[in-house]
Amino acid sequence: MNTLLLQNVSKTYAHSVKALNDISLTIPNGMFGLLGPNGAGKSTLMRTLAGLQLPDTGRITLNGVDLVANPTFMKQQLGYLPQDFGVYPGLSAYTLMDHLAVLKGIRNRSLRKEQILALLDKTNLYAHRNKAVSTFSGGMRQRFGIAQALLGDPQVIIVDEPTAGLDPEERNRFNTLLCEIGQQIIVILSTHLVEDVRNLCTHMAIMQHGSVIAAGKPDAFVDAIAGKVWSKAVQAHELIALQQTNRVVSTRLHGGKPYISVYADTQPDAAFTPKSADLEDVYFITLHQNTSHVC
Missing domain, CATH: 3.30.70 (Alpha-Beta Plaits)
Known part of the structure; x- marks a missing residue:
C-alpha cells in the first residue's frame, strides 16, 4: 500500500502570488480526485508533486521518503500525463514508447520490449503499435499517454484534465482504464468534471484560491x-x-x-x-x- 502525505505545503510566485497555501492532504492507494475552478492551484500542486518545482515550505513524503529532500525519488516512482501531451511527428507508438522508456532509465532492450508491448496491449493500442502517434484520435492519444506514464512501474500517476475533448465513448473507455490502474497504485485525477470524480474516486479534495477547502470521501460529502x-x-x-x-x-x-x-x-x-x-x-x-x- 502506498501513501502520499502533504504537510503544510505552500508555494508563492513572483509579485506575492500565493499559488499554494498551507496544503495538508493524505492520499492513499486508489483514485484521488482533485476538483477546483481555473486558477484554484490544481496544476501548481500537480507540478509540485511531480518534482517539477519545489514548495517554499512544507513536507511531502511518499511511503515515508521525504520528496522535497529527495526529488529524484519521486521522479523514479511517478508517471505523469499532463493536460497537453505532445508527440514527435511521424514516430510510431512503439518507437516513441521505446524512446521514453530509455529516458526513464529502462536500459535492457528485451525488458523494454516486453514492458512496452504489455502496456500497449493494456491500453488497447497493440494493434496500432506501428502507427504514428500523431495520427491517433484524441482518445487513442490519451490512452497512449497512460501507457507511457506506466513505464517503469510507477507507484503514483498524475493525470491532469485527461478527458477534456473526448467523446463520451472514448471518455468512458479512458475512465475504465484509470479505474483498473487505480486498484494497485495512487492515481491523482485533476479535473473540473465533477461526474468523473463521483464515478471514479474513493477520495477527493476541492481547491480554491490555492487552498484545500474540503477533503474526504465523495459519498460522505453527498x-x-x-x-x-x-x-x-x-x-x-x-x-x-x-x-x-x-x-x-x-x-x-x-x-x-x-x-x-x-x-x-x-x-x-x-x-x-x-x-x-x-x-x-x-x-x-x-x-x-x-x-x-x-x-
Whole structure:
C-alpha cells in the first residue's frame, strides 16, 4: 500500500502570488480526485508533486521518503500525463514508447520490449503499435499517454484534465482504464468534471484560491447534504430576488426551462421540491461557503 502525505505545503510566485497555501492532504492507494475552478492551484500542486518545482515550505513524503529532500525519488516512482501531451511527428507508438522508456532509465532492450508491448496491449493500442502517434484520435492519444506514464512501474500517476475533448465513448473507455490502474497504485485525477470524480474516486479534495477547502470521501460529502437541496422552475426575472433570499447552489436548464437549486435545512416554500443531492451540489456549496470541512 502506498501513501502520499502533504504537510503544510505552500508555494508563492513572483509579485506575492500565493499559488499554494498551507496544503495538508493524505492520499492513499486508489483514485484521488482533485476538483477546483481555473486558477484554484490544481496544476501548481500537480507540478509540485511531480518534482517539477519545489514548495517554499512544507513536507511531502511518499511511503515515508521525504520528496522535497529527495526529488529524484519521486521522479523514479511517478508517471505523469499532463493536460497537453505532445508527440514527435511521424514516430510510431512503439518507437516513441521505446524512446521514453530509455529516458526513464529502462536500459535492457528485451525488458523494454516486453514492458512496452504489455502496456500497449493494456491500453488497447497493440494493434496500432506501428502507427504514428500523431495520427491517433484524441482518445487513442490519451490512452497512449497512460501507457507511457506506466513505464517503469510507477507507484503514483498524475493525470491532469485527461478527458477534456473526448467523446463520451472514448471518455468512458479512458475512465475504465484509470479505474483498473487505480486498484494497485495512487492515481491523482485533476479535473473540473465533477461526474468523473463521483464515478471514479474513493477520495477527493476541492481547491480554491490555492487552498484545500474540503477533503474526504465523495459519498460522505453527498450524504452530508442529503435532504437539504431543493429545486423549482423559475422565470428569469425571479432569479435575482431568489439569490438574495436563498443559498443558491446552481441554476440549470431542463427542457429549455431554468431551474434553481438551493441549499436549506427546510423547504424554502411550497413551490420547491426535494432534489436528489449529488457531488456537483457539494462542489458548488463548498465553493460558495469557502470554509474548510473534512469528512
